[in-house]
Amino acid sequence: MGESRGRVIQSWSRQGVEPPPRIVGGDGCRFFDAAGRSYLDFSSQLVNANLGHSRTEVQEAVQKQVATAATLGRPWDIEVVDELADRLAEITPGDLNSFFFACSGTEANEAAIRLARAYTGRSKIIARYRSYHGSTAGALTLTGEPRRWVGEPGMPGVVRMLDPYTYRCPAGHPTPCPVCSGAPHLRELLQYEGAENVAAVFIEPITGINGVIVPPDGYLEAIREVCTEHGILLIFDEVMTGFGRTGSWFACDRWGVVPDLITCAKGLTAGYLPLAAVAVSDRLSSWLQDSVFPYGLTYSAHPVACAAAVAALGVYQKERLIERADRLGPLIEAELHRLAERHPSIGDIRGIGCFWGLELVINRETKEPLVPFNPDSAAAEPMTRLTAEAFRKGLYLLTHWNMILVCPPLIIDEAEIREGMTLLDETLRIADEYVVSNG
Numbered sequence: 001m002g003e004s005r006g007r008v009i010q011s012w013s014r015q016g017v018e019p020p021p022r023i024v025g026g027d028g029c030r031f032f033d034a035a036g037r038s039y040l041d042f043s044s045q046l047v048n049a050n051l052g053h054s055r056t057e058v059q060e061a062v063q064k065q066v067a068t069a070a071t072l073g074r075p076w077d078i079e080v081v082d083e084l085a086d087r088l089a090e091i092t093p094g095d096l097n098s099f100f101f102a103c104s105g106t107e108a109n110e111a112a113i114r115l116a117r118a119y120t121g122r123s124k125i126i127a128r129y130r131s132y133h134g135s136t137a138g139a140l141t142l143t144g145e146p147r148r149w150v151g152e153p154g155m156p157g158v159v160r161m162l163d164p165y166t167y168r169c170p171a172g173h174p175t176p177c178p179v180c181s182g183a184p185h186l187r188e189l190l191q192y193e194g195a196e197n198v199a200a201v202f203i204e205p206i207t208g209i210n211g212v213i214v215p216p217d218g219y220l221e222a223i224r225e226v227c228t229e230h231g232i233l234l235i236f237d238e239v240m241t242g243f244g245r246t247g248s249w250f251a252c253d254r255w256g257v258v259p260d261l262i263t264c265a266k267g268l269t270a271g272y273l274p275l276a277a278v279a280v281s282d283r284l285s286s287w288l289q290d291s292v293f294p295y296g297l298t299y300s301a302h303p304v305a306c307a308a309a310v311a312a313l314g315v316y317q318k319e320r321l322i323e324r325a326d327r328l329g330p331l332i333e334a335e336l337h338r339l340a341e342r343h344p345s346i347g348d349i350r351g352i353g354c355f356w357g358l359e360l361v362i363n364r365e366t367k368e369p370l371v372p373f374n375p376d377s378a379a380a381e382p383m384t385r386l387t388a389e390a391f392r393k394g395l396y397l398l399t400h401w402n403m404i405l406v407c408p409p410l411i412i413d414e415a416e417i418r419e420g421m422t423l424l425d426e427t428l429r430i431a432d433e434y435v436v437s438n439g
Contacts, residue, residue, distance in 0.1 A: 011135075012147065014377070026053025029412050031396075039391065042420045043398035044409050047208070047240050047355075048266035051315055052409040058272045061311035065304045074301055084306045087313050088277065091249045094258030098285035100278040100293065101301035105239030105265035106134025108276035111295040112202070112261050113138045113155075116233045118294045119284055122199040123157040126189060130163045130210040131203065133237055142202055145210050146374035159193055161186065163207065164215045167348045167359065168367060182215075182222035195230035200260075205251040208240035209400045212350045212357030220257040227260075233284075234259040239276070240355075243267030244316055244410050247326030247353030254352070260284065270312045275305035321410040325353040331414060332356055332406060335421040345370060345431035356406040363436045369402040370431055386430040395423040 009015060021033035029052050030038050044050055051058065065080060072078055081101070089097045102108045117123060127133070129144035140147070141154030148154065162170045164180040171179040178184035190198065205220055207213035227234040241251035242264035248254050250262060261284070265276035280288075299305075316322060329352055336356060340346040347361030360370035360383075370382050383399050390397045398405045408420065 028052045028054070029409050029416050037394065039394050039396045040416065040420050040423070041396050041409060042424070043396060043405055043407050045271060045396075046266070046398065047245065047405065047407045048271035050243060050245065050267040050321070050410045051270035051272075051312060052411045055270065055272070055312075055315065057315050058270065058308050058311045061307045062273065062304055065307035069303050072303055073298065078301070078303050078306075080303050080306045080310060081301045084310050084313075087310060088279065091313075092262065092279045093250060093253055095282040096258070096262055096279040097282055098280045098288075100280065100295070101306065102265075102276040102278070102297055103274045103299050103302070103305075104134070105237070105263060105276050106136050106139045107297060108239070108263040108265060108278050109133045109139040109142065109202075109237060110136055111278050112235050112263050113142070113200075114294040115261065115278070115280070115284065116200040116202075116235060118291070119287055120199040120231070120233060122197055124159055124193055124198045125157060126159045126161050126186070126193075126198060126201045128161050128163050128203050128207075130165060130207050130213060131237075132209050133202070159189060159198075161189060161201075161203075163213060164219050165207075165211065165213050166216065167350070180216050180219065182219040183226050186223060186226050190226070190230065195232065198230070198232050200233040200235050201227055202235045202237065204237045204241065205255075205257070206241050206246060206352070206355065209398075209403075209405070211359065211403055212355060212405065214350055214352055215255075217255070220252065220255045224257050224259070233261060235261040235263065237263050239263055239265045243270075243312075244322040244325045245353060245355045245407065247322065247329055249322055251352075268312065269305060269308040270315075272312065273302075273305040273308040275302070275309055316410075319411070325410045328410075328412070328414075328417065329353045331417060335417065336406065339421065339425055339428065342425065343428040343432055344435045345428060351406070354408055354410055354412070358404040358406065360402045360404065360431050362434055368436075370434060371402045373401050375401065382431060382434050386427055389430050390423065390427040393423045393426060395420060395427065397424070397427075 023031055024034050025032050029041050031053055032038050085099050088099055100111055127142045131144040133139040133142040138155045140151040141158050162179045171177055224234055236252050236259040238250050260281045262279040269275045336349045345360045346358055347364055347367055348359040350357050362368045371379050387397055387399050
């Protein structure tokens, strides 16, 4: 390992491991290392490289903005920032027509927490267990998965709600299910917490890294109804699902549910520069005319990042990539089900559009996970071996606990999907070695 490479601290990782290959470039759905090896990007990096690699339209927009106005901050009136806001207002649902621009999804979520509490005058936030909202203090407290433990005790006022996780329903999935139908479980929580104390319900409409959990039809509608009834803001974290990932501009569009706030990032610039946004309803933006927005950042609405976003939105629309992701969904689903016929380690397949997850198990009947939800280094061995084998074969996979995310760039073609599935087929033999047969 080069001496300088040893000085870079990697996110959420033990540092004393073999460094990854030095990446020197990319094109389309592939990226390349210094040894000349090519890797098929089957996860859009961190589910953000929706347009793939080396997209000239975005590169050229960035270069032009750098040459024009690269370092201006707010409150100066900058054309590209206003242009981005106008473009976003055309695609965000309902009356979400105003935007605060941040640098990351984490920061967007922090801003949404502050705004919800300031607007309602209430302190409590309801969030779900199988969630990830970011790594700063507030966003990490909202997060339900075990990564939040390192930040505890965290921000006060966060209340946990169970997830509509039909594969492992915490209520046993009776009919009707109080958790998976949404409203009964939320109403019970409000009895204990006092609806008058709750500022917001803050959820991913489709759970991201913690399982790609698609809610049953009617779930989001029921949550919306309860929030409206009690004057509680509904906030959707669409950092991972926004900008076509699910075959619609935003995941909530699939069910026609309009929240009060949407946080988004990742696909906003397709990963080319750091940028996030909080989309705010007309009701809240009207309130802000005479009230101070309770959050700020040095690089809010950075003009170069905004230029990248305007260019990315142009590519999405020009190439009809949202519709393309929707069309590719059934192909990806069919290919994954073919894999399930061959690999007993696949316990469940979930997803929509170009956003899919494979849940790996040791035993299909008991649904015992291939690795526990919070694995130590030894327990994580099966997934560590699997991801290393995939990379060796030239396939880049994003994994988390016992999940494989299949989230390719929206520009991927059918031949590349089948190529990736072939490599994944060969890789899953690693997981199958751990399967316990009931025969």
